[in-house]
Amino acid sequence: MNKVEKKRPEKVRCDACPVMCYIAEGKAGACDRYANENGRIIRCDPLTILDRRLAKGDEIKPFLAADWDGQQASGNDVTVSAIGAGTTYPDYKPAPFIVSREIEGVNCVTVVTEAIFSYCGVKVKIDTDRHLGRETAVVRAGGEAVGHVMTSEYGSQMLSLGGVDHLTGGSKAEGRSTCDALLRLCNKEAVELTIDGGSSVTVQAGRPPVVDGKAEERMRVGCGSATIGMFASQWKGLVDEVVVVDDHITGVVSEHQAGKVIDWPETGISIEGHRSTPGRYFRVAEPGLGWGGTDIDDPLKILGAWREKKGARPGLSLLMVSTTGEHAGFFVLDETLQPIEHPMPAALEASVELIAKNCEPALCTVLFMGGAGGSLRAGATTNPIELTRSVHAERTRVTLGGAPAYVWPGGGITIMVDVSLLPDGSFGHVPTPALVAPLEFTVSLDEYRELGGHDGALRSLDDVLTSGGEYGSDARILGTGK
C-alpha cells in the first residue's frame, strides 16, 4: 500500500455543472465527462465523434451538439467512436447516454462498446533484412516472454506478441509484462524487445525499427537475386562483375539468368555458400547485422579463389553491394587475382544510389488482432450469431476507434486492425490482464430499417439500442480468460 503514502496530487475545481467537483490530477469528475489533465479541466466525453477530415492531423470533436460548429454529423465523414465509451464488464449497469445523444443527426446506427479482449495480441512487421532471431525464438519485454519470432516476410521480420497464453496462461509477471507491452505498442508507443539468441529491437508503430541501438533506414529493394534481375542491364558495360550480398539469396550477375540473357561474360568468381540455381547462393554467411542481413563487415569474406580458367584476370572490376545499397564497395583484381578496394566510379555510385532510392523507408507496423467472442457479441446483441452473420455478410461494418478492421473468414468475429489508424491512447487494459479496445458495429440506418423487418440480426441491434443494454448474461464472462 505504498501508493497511499504518496503525495496527494494537485486537484482542480470543475465548473461544468453545479456539483463543482474537485478533480484530482489524471482523474475524472463525478460525471466521467470532465477530467483534470495536467491541472486543466478537459472534456473527456465517453463518446467522441471522429471527424475523419479533422482526424488526419487535427483534433477530435467532442460530440455534444452545443460544442459543434453547427455542421451536421452525417455521411462518411463522421464515425461514432467507442473510445472511452466504457464497457459492460463486469458491471452491467448500462451506460445509457452512450446510445442517447450522439445518434441524433448521425445517419448510422452504431453499437459501441469498449471490448475486453482476453484473446488478443499484436502482429508486428519490422522492415529489415537484419536477422533479429530464429523463427520461434522467444521475444521478451522486461525480461518476460511476451511472444515469439514468426516467419520472415519479404524484406521484413515478423513477430507475434501477446495471445492468451502469455496474458493469462503463464506467471503473473509474464501476464503483466505482456499486457504492458501490448498496450504500449497498440497506443503507438516505443517498446524495447529482446529476442532470445538474437537482437534487441525497439518497435514503435509507424517508426523505423531500432536494431541493437541502430535505427534502420530502408527496407531492401528485393533479395540479392531479385536485385540482380532489376539492375543487370544498367550495370552492363560499367563493371565486370556484381555481387549483391544478401542473407537470403546472394546474387552474382555473371552467373545469374539475368546476366546470361544479356551475354554477360564469365569472370571466374567463386562464392562461399550453397548454390541454389546459377548465380543464386544461400547461406553465404551467418545471419547478423552486417551487409545485407549477414554477419559480415568485410564482403570479400564470402568470395573463394578466383579461377583464371573461367575468366578471372588482373584488372577485372567488381562491385559488391547490399540489397539496400547501404553497403557497397568497388574492387579490382591485382596481378595475383586478389581483389583490392578502389574508389567507386561515379557511374557505379549512381547505380548504388538507385538501389537505395528504390527501397522503401523501413517501418514497424503493428496490427492488433483479437476475437470478439460469444460473450462480447452477447454484449452487443441478444442473439450473437446473427451479429456474426451480419458482419460476415458485410451488412454490419466493424471498426475500432473508427479504423476499419479486417474480419477473418470462418467462425467468430476475429479482427485485425492497423493501430496507427486509431487515435492516440485508444487502448486500455484491465487487471485480468487483458486489453480493452474500442469496438463499433455500424450499419446504415436505411439498411437497418430495410432489414429490420425481416432480419433478426438487425432487430437484435435494435434491441440493444432501444432497451439500453439488456445484455445477455454471458456479458459478464468477458475477460476472464475462459
Add this chain to the structure above:
Amino acid sequence: MTARPTAAFLPDGRRLHLNHGPIDLIIEVFGPERESCYGQATRRFETVLTGLVSELPALRTPIMDGHRFTNPIARRMAKAVQPHRDVFVTPMAAVAGAVADEMLEALIADRQVPKAYVNNGGDIAFHLTSGERITAAGPAGPIEIGYDDDTRGLATSGTGGRSHSFGIADAVTVAARTAAEADAAATLIANAIDLPGHPAISRERASDLSPDSDLGDRLVTTSVGRLAGDEVEEALRQGEALACRMRAEGRIREAALSLKGQVRVVASEPETRNAGVLLHA
C-alpha cells in the same frame, strides 16, 4: 460556465433523455399520456441537481441525529440509508436511486399511466399497473418484475461503476420497494463482498481519486486481480449473509451478487439460491 439541464428524445422517439452534470436519466412512459408526462418530468428536472447541491456537504457525511434535510431528494436519500446506520454510510449511497424515485413520482403525478420507468445509470424506479411487467438485465440473467411483486426499485453497485466501493464485487443488483432503498442496500452489500488484506486487491484512498468523495480517506478498491475459487466463495458469503439479513428485516426483496463469474441469488424461494439460477427466470 455552468451547463443547464438538457432534455432530448432518444432516436427511437419514445424515450426521453435528461442530462445535467453527472445525472443521466433515460425515461419511458407507456400509454397515451406520454408527452404530458415527459413535460412534467422535464420541469421537475430543472432543479434536481441544484437542489441536491444545496445540501451536498451534509449529504456527504453520515447522518447526524436531529438533522433534517429540506430538499425532497435529500430526504429520500437520508431515509434510505437510515436503517443501515450500524455501518459507515452517507446519504450519497442512495443518491442515484433517490433521484430515480423522485423523478418517477413527478413523471406520473396526476396521470393515468399503465407503465413507466426512470433509469438513472442502472438504478431504476418503475411504475406498474395490474397485468404489467418490467424486465431488466441483472448479474444472474434478466430480472422480471410484475405488478404483484412489492418491488418498484432496482439498483446495481460494484467496483466497475462510477462510484467507489470498499468491496470487490463485480456487481450486486438489488430489488427493493424503492430505487433509493435498492441503491443503498446494493452499495452496502457490494462493500461487504471483500477479502481484507488480500494481495491481489489494490486500494487507494477515495480522497486521492475524488478529492471531495463522501468516503474521505477510506480505502476503496481500484483493481481486483486473480482470486482462488474458494476466496471468491468466501467473499460472496460475506455479502450473502448481509443480503439475507436485509431481506429478513424487510429492507430488500431480492439480491443477485456476482464476483469473478460466480453468482449468488438471495430470493424468497430457497431452492433458487444456487449459483446461476435466474431471478424469476
